[in-house]
Amino acid sequence: MGKFTQQELDEVNKTLSTPEDCLKWAFDNLHPKLAKASSFGAEDAAIIDMMFKINSDSRLFTLETGRLPKETFDAIEQVEQRYNTKIEKLYPDPNEVEKMIEEKGLNCFYDSIENRKLCCGIRKVHPMNKMLATLDGWITGLRNDQNQNRSGASMLEIDEMHGNIVKVNPLVNWTFDETWDYVKSNNCPYNKLLDQGYPSIGCEPCTRPIKIGEDIRAGRWWWENDTNKECGLHMNHDN
Numbered sequence: 001m002g003k004f005t006q007q008e009l010d011e012v013n014k015t016l017s018t019p020e021d022c023l024k025w026a027f028d029n030l031h032p033k034l035a036k037a038s039s040f041g042a043e044d045a046a047i048i049d050m051m052f053k054i055n056s057d058s059r060l061f062t063l064e065t066g067r068l069p070k071e072t073f074d075a076i077e078q079v080e081q082r083y084n085t086k087i088e089k090l091y092p093d094p095n096e097v098e099k100m101i102e103e104k105g106l107n108c109f110y111d112s113i114e115n116r117k118l119c120c121g122i123r124k125v126h127p128m129n130k131m132l133a134t135l136d137g138w139i140t141g142l143r144n145d146q147n148q149n150r151s152g153a154s155m156l157e158i159d160e161m162h163g164n165i166v167k168v169n170p171l172v173n174w175t176f177d178e179t180w181d182y183v184k185s186n187n188c189p190y191n192k193l194l195d196q197g198y199p200s201i202g203c204e205p206c207t208r209p210i211k212i213g214e215d216i217r218a219g220r221w222w223w224e225n226d227t228n229k230e231c232g233l234h235m236n237h238d239n
């Protein structure tokens with residue numbers, strides 16, 4: 001059972017207007033069992049900056065899938081230095097990774113959606129679930145205009161998929177431009193892949209830049225036609 005009900009959070013949501021309001025509520029009510037999942041895209045960069053301005057003991061974690069691009073490691077180091085913090089790295093179970101590679105191959109995710117979901121499950125979803133089971137709340141970079149699956153979210157929501165902890169979405173009402181303006185005007189460290197046309201950042205073999213006019217997540221698992229491209233971390237907005 002989580003600390004709050006959706007009804008209680010709905011009442012709080014009515015009182016929040018800015019991302020900082022949302023984060024302050026989260027720190028007051030959930031810290032230190034509160035952490036931000038980060039891949040250092042624009043949303044993460046802005047939220048991380050806001051978090052450390054509110055609380056210097058903010059907790060960040062990242063999924064070290066074993067297939068991340070160099071630029072993400074650079075961003076991890078820059079964020080650690082800038083905010084004088086240590087990002088918690090979540091690693092997959094090596095036995096699960098070894099079994100998958102032995103049975104299906106190193107790049108099996110290109111072969112089928114089933115294999116891709118298996119790989120995301122092992123490298124992302126399982127470590128994430130283990131981490132979330134220790135928390136009362138987690139902070140995401142969701143924005144309602146990101147894609148059709150993510151619309152309709154509120155700043156504070158019960159995460160039914162993860163033990164009814166609180167899912168904190170400070171930027172839910174912001175556009176990409178508002179987010180990027182914040183990143184630039186506050187000189188926030190961010191993943192330099194953003195400058196190369198990657199608006200959605202993930203593992204190196206599964207992410208590519210997008211063309212002008214393409215959907216913001218078209219660069220993820222680009223070889224799949226399925227428009228419902230999620231790795232399972234935000235699945236409660238998929239249905």
Ligand code: SF4
Pocket residue numbers: 065067109115116117119120121123124202203205206231
């Ligand atoms: S994004 Fe690709 S490499 Fe990363 S966990 Fe998913 S399928 Fe595996």
